[in-house]
Amino acid sequence: MGEARWLDEREARAWRGMIGVLQRLTAVLERQLVQDAGLSGAEYTLLVPLSEAPGGVLRARDLGRMVGWERSRVSHQVTRMEKRGLVAREECGEDARGSMVRLTDAGRTAIVAVAPAHVAAVRRHFIGVLTDAELDVIGPALERVLDRLPGNDG
Template sequence: MGEARWLDEREALVWRGIIGVLHRVTAVMERRLVESAGLSGAEYTLLVPLSEAPDGLLRARELGRMVGWERSRVSHQVIRMEKRGLVAREECDEDARGSMVRLTDAGRAAIVAAAPAHVAAVRQHFFSALTDAELEVIGPALERVLDRLPDDDG
């Protein structure tokens, strides 16, 4: 392995900015979700894909893949959400080892209640700081970075 090629000043500034925005926006959004809807960020993270799925039903493994979580994290979070009545676990018809996660009426009501404040917070804390021209650059740039990264399966 060769000598490290350190980030130059511009690269370091951008990288620190990305890390800082990620941490601070996540913290602000977490607080807003709790205050406005009584949901944790983790709950909201799982409720979104479930609310968009046909019949509010996803295989647990697919749900984890969609949000970038490991199986154990999904399992623990689903157990907590099941206790709150937000989701229900079901057996998987195709594979006895797998499980399904279904959005309950209470879970749907929670995401419907939380979504408007969440979207408003995203606009306030992220998009309001950017110009239209910056959005035209950032969107495609982030897509290129994402396309070059390995997916969750390696």
């Protein structure tokens, strides 16, 4: 194994900033979800794509791909959300091994109730802090990084 190519000052500043933003912004937004709607960040993460899906239903494996989670994490989270009445698991008509996840009325009510405050918090803590020029750079830059990460099917 070769010698490590350490980050220079500029690179380290960018990396530390990214880590700090990921950790602190996630914590701030998750705290707001719990306070406003009693939802965890994980619940919100799954409710968003389900609320945007036709008929509020997605195949479990597709839901996992959309949020970047492993099958077991999706399964455990869906089980917790079923117990709270936010989603329902159904058989997949095309594949007996697969399952479908359906947003329930309670799940839709929860996401509709919390989404406006969540978007406002994203604007307050992230979008509103950046200039238009910074948004024009950071969006494509983060997409490029995301596209090159292992496990990206897109």
